[in-house]
Amino acid sequence: MQAPFTQDQQLPAALTAVDGQTVSTFSNPDYPGYSARVKQLxxxxxNQSRSYSGYIDLEARHLFFYFFESRSLPEEDPVLLWLTGGPGCSSSLSAFMEMGPCNIHDAKGPAYNSYSWNTKTNLIFLDQPIGTGFSYAEHGEQVTRTEDGAEDIVNFVSMFFETFSQFKGRPFHIxxxxxxxxxxxxxxxAIYDANRLAAAQGRTPINLQSILLGNGITDSSSMASTYYDMSCTNASLPPxxxxxxxxxxxxxxxxCRTWIxxxxxxxxxxxxCNAAHQFCRDKLEAPFIGTGRNIYDMSQPCNGTIAETICYPLTKEISKWLDRSDVRDVLGVSEYPYNFTMxxxxxxxxxxxTLDMxxxxxxxxxxLLERGIRVLVYVGNYDWTCNWLGNLAWTNTLQWAQGEEFAAKQLGEWTVDGHRAGLTKTAGSLTFATVDQAGHMASSSSSRRR
Known part of the structure; x- marks a missing residue:
């Protein structure tokens, strides 16, 4: 295990004032109306790396984040931004149930996670859009469409790198x-396009390298017609x-296919379109949901309800922990006026x-592929709701320079330590992969241990 970091490691002058007792505020004249509030955790x-929490304040919008520096070489390793889905689910879900430096397994609170992604990367967890997790807005401001949330993300990332300036220019992944x-x-x-303006204004562009889509709902049209196969064939498990x-x-x-x-x-x-998807939900999704199986892991029953616990009662324990006054003091969110909602x-x-989904x-x-940005689409093969068949379908129909080559390739096995871990194929900058015996949270340490 790597030795704990030392407090005399070099930091930008501004960050030397950040401590675990108070919240420090930073602004930048290039971003009027924007600021950052940061607290060291x-x-x-x-204790294997520096960690922070805080807000990037975009005028009346306030985006909460955790930042965990790499346990290995924070001064060299890339930066990765993690976004949980929903829409409206906090990235605390992933930070404490999946690939964060500490997982919560019960009411006792966090425990060290040796499989954390910050083993080799500087890792950001962000609550977005506003209204998610600890993020909030004033004056009734809302985000109702993905495209409308993009500007907040561009501004968040820009202000993050201004605040943690030692990471400027580092390879960046989402x-x-x-x-x-x-x-x-x-x-x-949006980040790629904003780099033109940044370069023109003499600012350091965001060094975007890749995106990783885990058990995603990138194309709901492709997904809608796969629920028959997932429920009634041997696609992942017996019917x-x-x-x-x-x-x-x-x-x-x-x-369903024709109407959509x-x-x-x-x-x-x-x-x-809304009527078509409702028809498909009623005819193709409702039967499996009615079985009481876990839509996020077909091999398991749903514990609790989808609405209250998303089939995982542990989410309630995490929410209770984040509502504790001592935890909120540590995170610097003691003034957040609402109960935490996962x-x-x-x-x-x-x-x-808005039918955004x-x-x-x-x-x-x-x-993005046409511009050289690498894309990884990975899916746990026990996930039913955002399943591997639907994700394979849309990646096979992508129109780009190497689209036909990708579609023509057959899936082959990939291995870990000599054992099959799933199926995969690659063409150019696009890779698709399944993760055997993993569910919706394919990034979790439990998937690694299976």
């Missing part, structure tokens, strides 16, 4: 899961539904009202 859960498959291609495209139910589902499948293609893909019509129903409803992001992926 001493003895928070991991990763996320679930609805992150919708967010990330849009946000990465979960009775033959009579599967017959009815198979009969509804052609109409006409109303959502060929020409987007709000009313008809997944905000208000944010979800706002995005649903039916407006796919795969065209953004194509454009």
């Amino acid at each position: 001493r003895d928070f859960c991991d 990763a996320g899961s679930s609805y992150g498959g919708r967010y990330i291609p849009v946000y990465a495209s 979960a539904l009775p033959i009579s139910t599967c017959v009815r589902m198979k009969q509804a499948l052609p109409r 293609k006409a109303a959502c893909d060929d020409h987007f019509d709000d009313i008809s 997944c905000s129903p208000k944010v979800f409803s706002r995005f649903r009202s 039916h407006r796919g992001s795969k065209t953004y992926v194509s454009e």
